Amino acid sequence: MTKLFGTDGVRGTANVAPMTAEMALRIGAAVGRYFRRDGDSVHRVVIGKDTRLSGYMFENALTAGLTSTGMNVLLLGPVPTPAVGLLTRSMRADLGVMISASHNPAHDNGIKFFGPDGYKLSDAAEAEIENLVSQGVDPVPAGTIGRAKRIDDGRFRYVERVKSSFPRQMRLDGLKVVVDCANGASYRVAPEALWELGATVIPVGTSPNGHNINEGCGSMHPQTAAEAVVAHGADVGICLDGDADRVILLDEQGRVGNGDQFMGLMAARWASEGRLKNNALVATVMSNLGLERFLQGHGVALERTSVGDRYVVERMRQGDFNLGGEQSGHIVMTDYATTGDGLMAGLQFLAELVQSGKRASEVLHVFDPVPQLLKNVRFAAGQAPLEVDSVQAAISEAEGQLNGNGRLLIRKSGTEPLIRVMAESEDEAVLNASVEHVVSAVEAVVAQ
Structure with a gap:
């Protein structure tokens, strides 16, 4: 299975893998099992969302997955992400879920998680949950299925x-x-x-x-x-x-x-x-x-x-x-x-x-x-332009152009299929040239 979690939860185009209702149900079951490992005491999760149309679909799918593992679900409706962090802790929940793709367009959506302390989950916790998604989770007996309730305030x-x-x-x-x-x-x-x-x-x-x-x-x-x-x-x-x-x-x-x-x-x-x-x-x-x-x-x-x-x-x-x-x-x-x-x-x-x-x-x-220039290059699934020799060579040459009088930062976005090329320098001619040199090299690889 392709890696699910990026730098801020799971994110992608709604109704396109991995952001499908089926995957949301599986994620809900996996994260429910992760936070209900003792299997005995009552556990609860709060779910918030933003205003995307697909939020209804993911809210229902996550609720189904979570309740199938015995988690009780408290539905907050449209609230900011920080409200989920706050209410997870103040309502003594084991887990908080926010359904949002943040600044992305409406056709995208995402799922991010907060632990009982109100902080986002660690990489290690996300890796365990991803493993549970891959393995599959057995539902609880019918008598211990969780409940769902709307929270109006x-x-x-x-x-x-x-x-x-x-x-x-x-x-x-x-x-x-x-x-x-x-x-x-x-x-x-x-x-x-x-x-x-x-x-x-x-x-x-x-x-x-x-x-x-x-x-x-x-x-x-x-x-x-x-x-x-x-x-x-x-x-x-x-x-x-x-x-x-x-x-x-x-x-x-x-x-x-x-x-x-x-x-x-x-x-x-x-x-x-x-x-x-x-x-x-x-x-x-x-x-x-x-x-x-x-x-x-x-x-x-x-x-x-x-x-x-x-x-x-x-x-x-x-x-x-x-x-x-x-x-x-x-x-x-x-x-x-x-x-x-x-x-x-x-x-x-x-x-x-x-x-x-x-x-x-x-x-x-x-x-x-300090003058800063950032350009993005979109790439297709399966491509890894930063690993190509010609791009690595272009990055080395751009660093030489800056010659210690600025910064060059090349990275893959954690939320979108983009290569981000950023540089800083007081010499704007060098700044533009260094960024364009790397961008051109990445674009050439992506176009192949």
């Missing part, structure tokens, strides 16, 4: 938890906020939380129809929210992705501030207040060299990990760090949550605006990024 519990991360006694009165929910899982909770804290809310991307998640909106397409910020004279824009675990921020002029800028802002602030554990920020190899230099200037170390918020969280837990994230907008603050939470990060930025009395444009840009 999940989103309200999450809203209250998010609001509790906002400074006590502080309100957002007088702030006009555009919030783009990407027609995704946060389409109700994000506007509600902001309004309850006193903001004037201008909602964008809050009309999901099963097909329009991430379509021309959200963190992947912030221009829609940027236009709304300018048109309404808003103070700030908050752009979430389909499952609301990442955020891209906009200043009052509609200009984008990515995860690196936000992490730099918060790391410097927390370090000055003595709140930054072990005086370090955890980010991935994709974070800009400018962020690293900015942190050095504030006496803060940068711990780099592989790409994927789960690897950021693993390093944070290993080293007892409390702030980390990704350039793409996953922001993890373990003082408040067990996974990336776009809405919670947005509220922390709004708190910074209120405390400083400054405009978003004065707060959001904390360092000048």
